[in-house]
Amino acid sequence: MAVEFDYQARTEGLTIEELLREKWQLGKKMVHELRMASAVTGTDGEPIGWTQGLKAGDVLRLRIAEPASSYAPDHGSLTIAYQDEHCLVVHKPAGMAVHPNEPGGTGTLMNQVMAESLAAGRSYAEHVHRLDQGTSGLVLIARHPVAKAVFDRMLEKKEIRRVYFAETDKRFQKPRGRIDAPIGRDRHHATRRRVSPSGQPAVTHYEVLREENGRSLVRLELGTGRTHQIRVHMAFTGHPIVGDALYGGRRADGGGYRLHAGQMAFVHPFTGEELVIDDPQEPVWLEEWTRGD
Structure with missing residues (x-):
């Protein structure tokens, strides 16, 4: 399977090479694979030179392979706080693990995310970070490999609050x-x-x-x-x-x-939007504090 998305350049003179290597900081292997697959084109499908400077507002189309994630689908009541074509931010209940500890394991957040992804015609979903099993709150999920690589880098550079x-x-x-x-x-x-x-x-x-x-x-x-x-x-x-x-x-x-990951904020790497995402599902103990009980 493959996934397609458009990206609008926001910096004058940026080349495709600079976008992938410097701005998104993708690994050498991934950049090489994208180049060999002619994965970056104009919206008309025509190739664009990788060293050609882009104009602010130019739109690129990326078509990348979408490998299948290994999580078994497990339907449940998944609460989605934010979603777009690049990522999901979902609520993890206290007592649930983020991912299985062994192949074929079920009953975790990623099993539920995989069920949602497959229902939407997507085969890929990977968590960017984890929460302890006893901690409730927001978890960021990448919807394609480029997003995973970019969000991993942002997490490492403390650009996800x-x-x-x-x-x-x-x-x-x-x-x-x-x-x-x-x-x-x-x-x-x-x-x-x-x-x-x-x-x-x-x-x-x-x-x-x-x-x-x-x-x-x-x-x-x-x-x-x-x-x-x-x-x-x-x-x-x-x-x-x-x-x-x-x-x-x-x-x-x-x-x-009583520990809850209640908010996440970052500048969206593909749209430039400043996102502040609150968990719509607060635990009872936190609601009691909010009400002043």
């Missing part, structure tokens, strides 16, 4: 701040992480939104994307997430822990 909300124990001494503490594996526990001088750099920004009854509602933004980062940093500062038993949080009514 991800905002979380958490309920934590105790009052904070400062209403906002920056947690800069490296994170590594805990050699005493197979899945737990810990702050460690030899760990990878990790930065989390926080802002206390409300405090009451010895607990706090905190807005958090990732400066890096380490495994369990927010959970580790909150526990390290003495404010473990409510319900997060792995990191010392007290039990939450209803089970689970």
Whole structure:
């Protein structure tokens, strides 16, 4: 299968070579494959020289191979916060894994995304990032290989802003701040992480939104994307997430822990639109804070 999309140049003098290699930062192999397949043309299908400067407003047509993703389709109640021909942003419920851990596995978010994609006549869908199984919220999905490569690069360069909300124990001494503490594996526990001088750099920004009854509602933004980062940093500062038993949080009514990826923002790499996407499906505990219950 193949997927087609149009791209309107927004920079005067940019060449196709510069667009693919420098602006989108596609890998050498992918750029070579696109060139060999004559995958970039004008809207009339006529070839365009790869070193020819484009005019702002010129429209290119890309036709690229669409490999089949390996996830088995699994129909469910998928909540879509945003979608276009390049990507999906979908809600992941707490307790659901983003993807299977073994071939043929089902019951995950990507199985549901695959069912939606196949129903729309698409064979490709790949997640750009992950959330811990117990965390609810937004996950970005690429709808074709070029989008996957571009969004991967944007994530690496911190051009995709991800905002979380958490309920934590105790009052904070400062209403906002920056947690800069490296994170590594805990050699005493197979899945737990810990702050460690030899760990990878990790930065989390926080802002206390409300405090009451010895607990706090905190807005958090990732400066890096380490495994369990927010959970580790909150526990390290003495404010473990409510319900997060792995990191010392007290039990939450209803089970689970209270961390939600509620917002995502980025400049769309193919349209130039500035997107701010909110999760339309907030967890009950967050709604209670919003209502002031």
